Amino acid sequence: MSQHAHTAAANAGNQTKTAEKHARDNAEDLHDEGHNHGSYTSYITGFVLSVILTAIPFWLVMHGTLDKNWTVFIVMAAAVVQIVVHMVFFLHMNAKSEAGWSLMALFFTLIIVVIVLAGSLWVMFHLNANMMPGMEMDGQGPVTSNPVPGGDAEQQSQ
Structure with a gap:
């Protein structure tokens, strides 16, 4: 060479x-630079919290131990907390990473979740009230009313 x-x-x-x-x-x-790529312990912690935050609402709905309004409130609260758990433990969003943009994304996500949950509840409530006027929500079945005052229509025709 x-x-x-x-x-x-x-x-x-x-x-x-x-x-x-x-x-x-x-x-x-x-x-x-402050990027947190997670550790085995943080992933396990996030997984355990996610399982707990799924099991509690599931158990409450299946067993019906609480009042319906409390059950709905607890299920919604567990859903919001679970979103935050996923963002912190799996997406590694905190105030230090990416110069605070992750924290702003967290606030934006929380605002969107509140809007979606409140809007969904509002729509479901009004659909139930307007589309099912003869149904009671306490489990007693439909409310019947006689169209003709004083008895059945068959009795009136005889």
Whole structure:
């Protein structure tokens, strides 16, 4: 091999090693900027909290131990808390990462969740009140009314 070819090959090898070292240094820098990539413990904690926040509302609905209004409130509260748990433990959103943009995303998500939950409840309540006027919500069945005052229509026709 000529001297020129040998020097070019050595320079190419040095450039590759330099590029690899530079990439390694940049990767280490990304981890030092406050990015939390989670640990095994944080994932397990998030999973356990998610299971608990799913099991409690499921148990309340299946067993009916509380008043219906309290059950609805607890199910909705558990849903909101579960969203926050997922954002913190699985999406790693906190005030430090990405210069606070994650925290703003959390606030935006909470606002959207409140709007969706409140709107859904409002729509369901009004649909029930307007579309099912003869139905009672306490489980006693439909309320019947006689169309003709004083008795059945059959009795009136006889």
